[in-house]
Amino acid sequence: MGKCNCFDETLEAMKAHIIEKLPEGVVDFEASWEGHSFILSDRDHVPVNPQINYTYRKIKKDKTPAANLSKGQVKVFCSYCPFCGREIGEDSK
Structure with a gap:
């Protein structure tokens, strides 16, 4: 199984959901995961x-x-994607 995009897809879906609930005309909206990881390796990892x-x-x-x-x-x-259950591999290849 290849690398999943669960975190990106979930964040985009949540952004759309949140924007719908905000008052009309809101500007400078941003949303991001808390606890984002920046790993200096080509190993596959969960970003948050x-x-x-x-x-x-x-x-x-x-x-x-x-x-x-x-x-x-x-x-x-x-060690697993919490959304789809994919096991995180040794590397991203």
Whole structure:
């Protein structure tokens, strides 16, 4: 199976759907995937990788919870297209 265009096709479909819902006469509309990956290789890859955001509250030295939350994130590198299920190959050939 060749390389899929699922992300491009989905983004274009979503742009069209969003534009329909916006007030008439809107200008300078842009939409893009969050978490876009730029990979310096010719290997086949999913262009957008989901991100999991998390928060937690640290415990201070006096054993009480800190006032502020700490934040972190983990990006998930896909080995399958989440739209069509195509397995990502070793290279783009």
